[in-house]
Amino acid sequence: MNALPACCTPLLDHWPLPRPLAGVRLISTRFDPALLTADDFTLTGIPRPRGVDKRQAEFLAGRLCAHAALHQLTGTGTVPAVGEDRAPQWPGGISGSITHSHGWAAAVVARHADWRGLGLDMERLLGAERANRLAGEILTPAELRRLAQQSAERQARLVTLTFSLKESLFKALYPLVHKRFYFEHAELLECSDDGSARLRLLIDLSPEWHSGRELEGQFSLFDGSLLSLVAVPSNQGE
Known part of the structure; x- marks a missing residue:
């Protein structure tokens, strides 16, 4: 082409x-x-x-x-x-x-x-007001408690990041489990200023991909947007 x-x-x-x-x-x-x-x-x-x-x-x-x-x-x-x-x-x-x-x-x-799996997602950074409205739909109770400890500006970024990483997680795992899952079925455990993140499943998707399984992700900010990636190594879970 x-x-x-x-x-x-x-x-x-x-x-x-x-x-x-x-x-x-x-x-x-x-x-x-x-x-x-x-x-x-x-x-x-x-x-x-x-x-x-x-x-x-x-x-x-x-x-x-x-x-x-x-x-x-x-x-x-x-x-x-x-x-x-x-x-x-x-x-x-x-x-x-x-x-x-x-x-x-x-x-x-x-x-x-x-x-074995790749999930890539790009999101425009949410404003503080919209992030506040959407937080209850995207974040788990534990994530909401951690969110409340952040400044308003960091809260908006964290809601965007959580949304994007969960979207990337879905894209990475769906081809492996062929089962849909939603925002409440995973949680963002931690994220660092260096662009690294860690997520955990809260649902049993398969014998391999069960509740408690953790995966790593990464992210970057540019041009007012957030890009995230979750990648499943070939030797993970095999």
């Missing part, structure tokens, strides 16, 4: 998170739905989804990143189809994740031999 639509900036092969992971490739782009044209899907060979221009531009940008990341990893670029559960369908032996938010999209991929 050589063509790049005008609605997307040149694809960027980079690592905007604090800890590089061996064998993982991340590709991103910025996109503008106002520049999307009907021909962009024909040009790129990506099936056009239903929805408004914003939704279509998000889909196109995310799939372009996924195609490029797969090509970097395997030498063969494919476009992940949409499964019946609406999740991307990655090639056999490949883990991957796609995210998009406010004109930025990215995809991350790795071989199963290195990483």
